[in-house]
Amino acid sequence: MIATVILAGIVGWGLVVGEPDDYDRVQSLGSRIRCPVCQGESIADSPTPYAEDLMGFVEEKVAEGWTDQQIFDYLEDRFEATRLDPGFSGVNLVLWLTPALLVISGVYLATRRLIRPTGSEDG
């Protein structure tokens, strides 16, 4: 039992101190911007010099304290580097939230329609 707790502790520690998947704001922003000269890659993923230049740009603007939206708008206007994910606002909310609705209705249907009410003895 103690061994299990220790092992779980090590794994948990690995998860906490582990390198996060988005290193920082620059990486996270970069992975959401399409590299205009590559095939469907983000500027964070693409090793092309152009993408590296754009990443440098993002880094600079982050350091200057720009907001995410300002950076997205700026890169789109100047370099036609569009976003790879739709923003979490306006009509895009439909896209982001309908899967969640589907989960809720699925859970509701499963519990209401498939589970036999307690006490009944069918099948």
Next chain:
Amino acid sequence: MIPWLGLVSILIALGASLTLAWKGLPALLNRAPVSRHQLKNPVMWLVIGASGALLILEMGLLLNDFSVAYIANNHRAGTPLVFTISSAWAALEGSIVLWGLVLAVFIGTAYRSLYGSNHPLAGATLSVLGMMAVFWFGVMATVANPFAVCTAAIETGGCAVTGWAPWSVVDLPELGRGANPLLQNHILMAIHPPVLYAGYVGLSVPFAIGMASLSSQDKEEVWLRTTRIWTLTAWSFLTAGIVLGAWWSYEVLGWGGYWAWDPVENASFIPWLLATAFLHSSVVQIRRGVLSSWNYVLVIGAFSATILGTFLTRSGVIASVHSFTQSSIGPVLLVFLSVILIASLTLFATRVHLIESPPRLDSLASREGVFLLNNLLLTVFAFVVLSGTLFPLAIEALYGDTVGVGRPFFDRWAVPISYCLILAMAVGPITPYRVARLELLWARVRTPLRLSLGLTALLVLIASRNRHVIVVTLLVTWSAFNIGRHALTLIRKRTSVTGRRPWEALLDLMRGDPGYWGGQISHIGVMALALGIAISANHSVSGTLDLSQGESTRLAGYELTYLTPFARSEPHREIFGARLEVTRGGQPVTVLMPSLNSYGEGVSPVVTPAVHSTLQGDLYVSLTRIDRSGLNAEVWVYPLQWMVWAGGLITAAGAGFSLFSAFSRRKPRAMATDA
């Protein structure tokens, strides 16, 4: 000659499909049974016509008959044999010929197997399949005639104007244009499309059986087990087809990846997810008699998704909504999809009161409960992929705006859904039916969980601190140990009773319940796939090379030296590339030869990456520029990349095991009992 022969073949197949649909109709309408004998000739002529069409197209390609517009536009004299043959499915019209042949083969197989087992739905199923064949051969005979002749040639090669009728006045092109270079660059191009089509088209059979069952008011639910076998067959091909496609993309396109959530990939993934959901939910119906209406929905959904995918990839609608009118087959496919959806859902709605089952499950903490979780996750996954693919089209149509839905959106959903799916996979196969007492479940999973915690702790201490890798390793090893423990317990029981050797007991065990154990083989494949994806994606290293001849650079422990450039002439292409010597710690590893392949003037060269694969991982080099002054290249190092391909193929093979052992025992019903 070829245009005449080809069109006649297509018309034979069309006539045979019409006859098949018509003669099977009394069974579909539940008026009179249709005997094997009545459908023999139409099925036979359908197979003859469909095979004839592909053979004649191949003959035309081999004879360089440029009077056929398709051949003039997609083939060039001197193309190597394998790519000449694969040119038959390298473009729209030809790919429908292959599609038609695969459908005809499935119809022939369904005819033999359904009538061979005296299946009550045989006639009605074949009638529905006949209707589908009418559509596809109808398309070939009209808007997408693969044997249309060239009536205005282009001087530089190919054909500008085509005439449908074989008697049109031919303007014979002197040269062929050749297929899209990307499609002549790798041997996988000859294998991947037929396998994928077998998966797509194979899903027509479950749909047809489902429709036959709804229409003939199949109260005994005889459709379900048969449908499960056919879905398993199609699913196996679909899985292999998707993996081969990803592999092709990795080996040929040179962008360093294998999956981009591109609409074409999504189009193949949606039916896969829904068919996977059906393979699991059908077990719940077989075991517990619930979800009967849901299973019809999944079968209808999976098939409709294949047609939607065909529409998205063939109509040109993906590039932009405005290119919709440029392709004549797009609207036809959209009408077909609407007819399928309206007809099947109407039929379903009028019959659903007959098939609905009362609530019968005792608890969600049971095997059934995990199956329900699995179905919820797979359906939501399919919905996310579908909505992400269609959303940009909807926004452009409604508002005229462009919105990008790419990897960040899909990954944000796909990663957590996949984690939950692997978790369900870890506990589901060892959870009892009806009600699972927690103490029993804990007793079963305790030791495997300790072992996987131990392994993962070791991973954290010596190898990886990446969160995704840690989570996936923990879940995957836990799943594997759970299955392993379950198998060991059963093997011990057998060896103590029968005195057989452990491996013999294992084989007996697996053959005794091929549905369950085939499923577990597939699960092991999915585990390898998940681990391969997590590790190769999160521990990859990439960099750029900028070298002149003789220069070296270091990357991820490798030393890469630009030795010499090389040029080679092949009948269908010119190859320019570089020899890169790779060493590691002073020891020579390999010489990589990435290249830029040129398929004639006016076509931009195709990047052909060089990949050095070992058990440790791949070294992947893709040239971006090569000239007198030197070269530029992109380099990636992907650890354990082979696990992605191996995992995918093992997943497909699991279904093959179930089917093969079930049929070799000639007791096809036994396989459907569990999964």
